[in-house]
Amino acid sequence: IATFYVRKIKKKRFSEKPNLTWTKSNALHVLLTKEILLLFQKFWGPQIDPRLAQYLTNFLFGAGQQKSPTVDFNRFAELYVYNVRGTVEERMIVIYNCLGMDYNEDVELPYQLLKEYCESIVSTYMKMLKSSSSKRVRSWQDKGFRASASNVQALGEAVAATVGGDLDSPQHHCTAAQLSKWLQTNVLLRQLAELVYVNLYGINKKPGDESPAPLPPAAPSLLPAADGLEAMPDYPAVIDLSHIVWVNSHLPHKYQHKWRFLFSTNIHGESFSTMTGRIIDQGPSVIIVEDSSGYIFGGFATAAWGFGPNFTGTDEAFLFTCAPKMRVYPATSYNDHYQYLNHHTKTLPNGLLMGGQFQFGGIWVNAEPFGEGASAESCSTFRGYRRLSKEPSFRIRSLEVWGVGDKPALDKDDDERDMSILDTNPEAKAILDMAGRTRHSEGLREDPPL
Structure with a gap:
């Protein structure tokens, strides 16, 4: 890092020549003046939330009467190292110092300040996404997915809210x-x-690239690739990039790299049969519901959807809310009522259920008439659960289902073993029949596996 920035300064790549003194002994020491900090802010400007810029100033130069006119390079390096590879104590030092306080085990931190700090980190990350040329990011942005200020703020609040208490x-x-x-x-x-500081410090620069232009962000691992939206020029996006990051971060790691579009009422219409036809046997999935009051919520189903009288899924399942607040409710293991799907039965409820009991589910989507749903006041399947929708019974404004991770391989062994080349070409079979020719392979098919 030292070599990188000293080389930039020596080559006068900044618009102004900074007032810099540096020496080289056992270690390289660089004094960064406020003038240089202003240049760095120009360099970082398009990608950094103004609040975070102030927090970094507090960390580097101090706050209040203890503010210093210069900062040693080691301090500048610590800002990166502590955030990316630091211990818990080192990261605590960063937070306290950024908020203008000295770290002390006896000093309490105001929650409001911590929330604003988290919001500044989230906001900076989203700014980096917006300025990215990554195909993964473009796959969402080109279809109308945005990161609104209110949702970015809600994500920052959700990150901070888990610090303790209610x-x-x-x-x-x-x-x-x-x-x-x-x-x-x-x-x-x-x-x-980690993603924010890797970008701000230019660690993902290619060797030899000395350009002072804003850097594209590192691989946005928090944002999955979007699969299945390519053929839709005008996708009516209901959720926000902040919602996607929030939900995706709670998925098992093996599913975080890709979301596969399966169903949307805005695209495919309000039909339970159409929805089930598109989501059955598609592997783990995320269901997202928006009710008529604008509440957005859903659940992660760990098993492939399929009709049946029994509950399926595992304790990796969870329910979540995206609006008005972002919350996640993990499994309690009190029962295994994670997911249920049925249709056209007379003795069992017809619909989609996640959590709880029949008539008292965390999420219930009615099959007939489709468009009606319910969310119970309590649900023992998921920890900390609170009703997801605004009202216990609601009208569905929008419903989406996304497969997560790679599409599961279907078992085609039976079909493939029982087919000849003529089975895939009915016109050729018809011509042979008309000509009275024998199809010698008709009875020569491989026996099915035991």
Whole structure:
């Protein structure tokens, strides 16, 4: 990092020549003046939230009366190292210092400041996505998916809300012990911070590239690739990029790389039969519902959907909300009522259910008439659950289903073993029949496997 920035400065690639002094002994020491910081802010400008820029200034130069006119290069390097590869204590130091406080185990951190810090990280990450030329990012943006300011703020709030206490009524301050536990368990914040600082420090630059232009972000691993939207010029996007990042970050890692579009009421119409025909045997999936009040929620189904009288799925399943707040409710293992699907039966409910009991599900989508749904007040299948929709019974404004991960390979052994080349060409069979020719391979088919 030292070599990279010193080379840029020596070659005068910035618009102004900075006031710089540096020496080289056992280690390289660089003094970065405020003038250089302003140049870095110009360099980072399109990709950084203004609040984060101020937090970085606090970390590098201090805050209040303790503010220094210069910063040692080691301090500049620590900002990157602590955020990307740092221990929990080092990351705590970054947060305290960025918020203008000295780290002390006895000092409580105001929750409002922590929430704004998380929002600045999320906002910067989204700015990087918007400026990216990555095909993965473009696959969403070209179909109308955006990152609105309100949803970016909601994602930042969701990241901060898990610091302790009631998710919907957080305490006014958090202790150092709570912050330490939060940093150990909050995988999403760590991933966001790592991507942000890798980009800000230009670590993903190709060797020899000295251009001071804004950098494209590193591989946006938090955003999956979009598969199946290519043939739709005008996709009516219901969810936001912030929603996708939120839900995707809670999926098992093996499913996070790709979302496969399966069904949307806005595209395929309001038909339960059409929906089930498009989602059955498609592997694990995410169902997303928007009710008539604008609440957006859904669930992750771990098993492929299929008709049957029994519940299926595993304890990796979860329910979630995207609006008005982003929350996730993981499985309790109290029961295994993760997912259920049935249609055209007389003795069992016809519809789609996730969690809870018949008539009291976390998510219930009625088969007939399609478009009606319900979300119970309580659901023992998922921990911390609260009703997902605004009202217990609701009208569906929009419903989408996305397969996650790679499409499962279907078992075609039986069909393939029982086919000859003429089976795939009915016109050729008809011509042979008309000519009175014998199809010698008709009775010579491979026996099915035992």
